[in-house]
Amino acid sequence: MPERSLPSSPPSIGPHLLSLSGMTKEKITSILDAAETFLDVGHQTVKKVPVLRGKTLVNLFYESSTRTRSSFEIAAKRLSADVINVTPSQSSVTKGESLSDTVRTIEALGADGIVIRHASSGAAAFVAERVNCHVVNGGDGCHEHPTQALLDLFTIRKKKGRIDGLSVAIVGDILHSRVARSNILALSAMGARIRLVAPPTLLPRGIEGWPVTIHHRLDRGIEGCDVVMALRLQLERASGGYIPSLSEYASLYGLSARVLERHAPEAVVLHPGPVNRGVEISGEEGFLNEVAILDQVEFGVSVRMAVLYLLMGGRPEEAALLSMPARGEGS
Amino acid sequence: MKEASGGNLLVRNVHLFDPSEGISKEGESLLVLEGRVASPGSSVPAGTPEIDGRGGLLCPGFVDLHAHFREPGFEYKETVASGSRAAAAGGFTSVCVMANTNPVNDNAAITRAILERAREVGLVRVFPIGAVTRGLEGAELSEMGALSEAGCIAFSDDGRPVSTALMLRRALEYSRLFGKPVIDHCEDMPLSNRGVMNEGTVSAELGLAGIPNASEEVSIARDLAVLELAGGHLHVAHLSTAGGVRLVREARRRHLRVTAETCPHYFSLTDEAVRCHGTHAKMNPPLRREEDRLAVIAGIRDGTIDAIATDHAPHAPHEKEQEFDRAPFGIIGLETAFSLSLELVRDGHITLSELMTLLSARPAEIFGLPHGSLRPGGLADLVLLDLEGEWEAGRPGYRSKSRNSPFTGRTMKGRVAATIVGGRVVFKESRP
Numbered sequence: 001m002p003e004r005s006l007p008s009s010p011p012s013i014g015p016h017l018l019s020l021s022g023m024t025k026e027k028i029t030s031i032l033d034a035a036e037t038f039l040d041v042g043h044q045t046v047k048k049v050p051v052l053r054g055k056t057l058v059n060l061f062y063e064s065s066t067r068t069r070s071s072f073e074i075a076a077k078r079l080s081a082d083v084i085n086v087t088p089s090q091s092s093v094t095k096g097e098s099l100s101d102t103v104r105t106i107e108a109l110g111a112d113g114i115v116i117r118h119a120s121s122g123a124a125a126f127v128a129e130r131v132n133c134h135v136v137n138g139g140d141g142c143h144e145h146p147t148q149a150l151l152d153l154f155t156i157r158k159k160k161g162r163i164d165g166l167s168v169a170i171v172g173d174i175l176h177s178r179v180a181r182s183n184i185l186a187l188s189a190m191g192a193r194i195r196l197v198a199p200p201t202l203l204p205r206g207i208e209g210w211p212v213t214i215h216h217r218l219d220r221g222i223e224g225c226d227v228v229m230a231l232r233l234q235l236e237r238a239s240g241g242y243i244p245s246l247s248e249y250a251s252l253y254g255l256s257a258r259v260l261e262r263h264a265p266e267a268v269v270l271h272p273g274p275v276n277r278g279v280e281i282s283g284e285e286g287f288l289n290e291v292a293i294l295d296q297v298e299f300g301v302s303v304r305m306a307v308l309y310l311l312m313g314g315r316p317e318e319a320a321l322l323s324m325p326a327r328g329e330g331s
Numbered sequence: 332m333k334e335a336s337g338g339n340l341l342v343r344n345v346h347l348f349d350p351s352e353g354i355s356k357e358g359e360s361l362l363v364l365e366g367r368v369a370s371p372g373s374s375v376p377a378g379t380p381e382i383d384g385r386g387g388l389l390c391p392g393f394v395d396l397h398a399h400f401r402e403p404g405f406e407y408k409e410t411v412a413s414g415s416r417a418a419a420a421g422g423f424t425s426v427c428v429m430a431n432t433n434p435v436n437d438n439a440a441i442t443r444a445i446l447e448r449a450r451e452v453g454l455v456r457v458f459p460i461g462a463v464t465r466g467l468e469g470a471e472l473s474e475m476g477a478l479s480e481a482g483c484i485a486f487s488d489d490g491r492p493v494s495t496a497l498m499l500r501r502a503l504e505y506s507r508l509f510g511k512p513v514i515d516h517c518e519d520m521p522l523s524n525r526g527v528m529n530e531g532t533v534s535a536e537l538g539l540a541g542i543p544n545a546s547e548e549v550s551i552a553r554d555l556a557v558l559e560l561a562g563g564h565l566h567v568a569h570l571s572t573a574g575g576v577r578l579v580r581e582a583r584r585r586h587l588r589v590t591a592e593t594c595p596h597y598f599s600l601t602d603e604a605v606r607c608h609g610t611h612a613k614m615n616p617p618l619r620r621e622e623d624r625l626a627v628i629a630g631i632r633d634g635t636i637d638a639i640a641t642d643h644a645p646h647a648p649h650e651k652e653q654e655f656d657r658a659p660f661g662i663i664g665l666e667t668a669f670s671l672s673l674e675l676v677r678d679g680h681i682t683l684s685e686l687m688t689l690l691s692a693r694p695a696e697i698f699g700l701p702h703g704s705l706r707p708g709g710l711a712d713l714v715l716l717d718l719e720g721e722w723e724a725g726r727p728g729y730r731s732k733s734r735n736s737p738f739t740g741r742t743m744k745g746r747v748a749a750t751i752v753g754g755r756v757v758f759k760e761s762r763p
Contacts, residue, residue, distance in 0.1 A: 021536075098649065098652070099654060120655060120656045120657060121655065121656065122537060122539070122609075122655045123654050126609075140538075141538055142538035142540075143538030143539075144538065178538060204534070204535035205531060205541060205543070206530065206532035206535035209532060210535075
């Protein structure tokens with residue numbers, strides 16, 4: 001990592017990363033390019049750069065998450081930031097402190113940035129309206145998960161060399177998926193063609209205007225695709241009546257080596273994890289190794305380093321690239 | 332309300348406007364004696380208070396069929412006193428208050444307590460609505476006879492729908508004893524499936540759980556079929572969907588005894604408002620699509636919708652300042668209802684006469700309530716309107732204890748200058 005490309009203490013009062021809505025191709029590309037430079041840091045003996053030295057990042061995770069929380073923590077530590085993990089228990093939310101009070105308290109403790117993971121859609125924007133520090137959306141309800149989509153894009157670019165013009169099939173529970181919403185926004189901004197593959201019960205109403213084509217059958221949906229992105233199916237969807245059973249879902253929408261070989265032999269397979277083996281992706285020997293999950297995890301650290309760097313410590317001109325309007329303006 | 336001490340009052344320099352009496356006369360004065368409009372030529376007793384109408388429109392006061400005053404039990408949101416002040420400021424002289432208090436208004440003692448508070452406050456006429464079922468639990472009928480005797484003017488489990496078709500059948504049948512309507516919050520709860528806003532393009536984008544239009548329509552269809560079986564008078568609360576308007580319209584053509592209300596937000600906003608107003612645009616039924624907004628206006632135009640009610644639903648700031656899915660449903664509405672409704676006239680959808688009927692004579696008629704009238708001997712429940720006056724909603728504040736409104740900050744044209752109940756001035760705007 002050449003020092004000249006990463007000034008050690010750049011002044012930057014940056015905005016937030018709440019949503020990929022309105023994010024341009026140029027902005028996304030700048031994040032992916034920055035992530036590329038950070039990839040090397042993970043391969044060095046001393047896996048640290050001093051760009052966020054003296055800054056404090058708070059991981060505020062209202063939902064359990066091993067990989068996203070750890071990924072942000074490692075990313076921030078590699079940038080030399082101090083990291084504090086706050087994990088309010090779900091049960092204390094109703095009787096305990098309000099989200100509004102909690103984030104104001106965290107800010108008062110001296111946080112420079114907050115990564116928020118919350119079960120309520122809109123929670124990240126809610127927090128950003130109430131604090132002056134940087135806010136990164138680590139997943140809010142069924143709304144968005146911007147860093148997951150960015151790391152998916154990064155993985156696609158690594159595997160395919162480009163994103164523009166690729167056909168990407170997103171398979172599974174679109175209705176409840178923040179990963180799908182962020183990916184649809186980012187992939188369409190980058191010029192990919194998006195297909196959604198799901199049973200009608202797991203598709204939202206009101207998506208006529210989305211830049212996607214809808215497929216209900218897996219074989220047709222992934223036919224000739226460059227990328228197949230399987231979504232995690234929350235196991236309670238069966239009891240919620242969205243699907244009759246997990247085994248029926250697996251037989252209709254589960255990805256296997258056989259179905260991919262027949263319909264999308266060139267496809268890179270992505271999954272945000274953790275995988276329900278035998279549900280979204282077949283458990284057959286060897287097949288899971290072909291799925292890019294572990295690459296996604298590794299790239300995720302670099303992408304989150306890039307996001308934190310550009311928001312909290314990057315050069316102002318780079319931070320400006322990320323300057324996006326908060327959701328919900330206008331009208 | 333101190334009926335016995337109806338006031339004397341002289342209102343000078345007004346345009347008398349009472350479409351249900353065919354009255355429209357400019358440059359007039361109106362004399363009120365002992366709470367009633369005096370006969371022409373009556374002499375003005377010495378010491379009669381006067382107000383200068385400044386050429387404003389003097390009309391019968393507004394009648395709200397649907398408000399939540401939250402007392403007893405939720406006095407931190409609203410009280411009979413603060414709700415009455417908000418009503419008076421909004422031109423309402425009569426307000427029907429819903430039963431979902433704590434304890435629930437499912438027994439005569441609560442009804443009497445509410446009426447006693449309203450009498451002490453002495454601003455507007457308050458008409459309690461009794462619960463259909465004990466504790467709003469949907470299992471056993473409340474004692475409608477006792478409630479009716481104590482002063483309830485209708486029955487509703489509002490906040491939730493009448494639980495089952497059988498319960499609605501019994502309620503409609505039994506309410507025939509008293510000739511009072513059963514008001515239903517029409518929603519199929521399983522179909523709403525814990526939704527928090529309208530299901531459509533906005534909910535899809537925001538990742539918020541949606542309430543489909545069919546949730547209202549299924550429930551109205553059920554209610555109408557039961558009404559045909561049971562008889563009685565069904566009043567559909569806060570109509571919000573095109574399909575709901577269509578169902579009520581068809582039922583009216585078949586001469587079923589169904590009436591309906593809508594609220595200003597359903598003809599003023601769509602679900603797009605959720606993007607910028609957040610939880611202040613969260614109510615149930617939710618703000619719908621533009622097609623629905625236009626269908627509600629069409630329902631107002633053709634008389635399918637009888638009344639504009641407020642569904643005034645105050646909530647404290649700490650309740651609304653939460654994550655969207657956690658915040659309670661409801662917005663306040665008493666202080667903005669008239670100005671928002673006047674936009675229907677400005678936009679050419681209805682005439683001013685029709686608006687006055689929707690806000691006053693018609694709601695009073697369908698619930699059998701007393702209402703103001705400008706004819707000699709008429710009840711002097713009146714509102715003085717300044718149709719051109721501009722104001723900004725919620726500035727400097729609301730009279731309501733709460734301020735959960737998506738209209739705060741909106742510049743409104745047309746305001747309430749004074750409100751008169753039984754000949755006594757209960758609100759007078761302080762002009763700059």
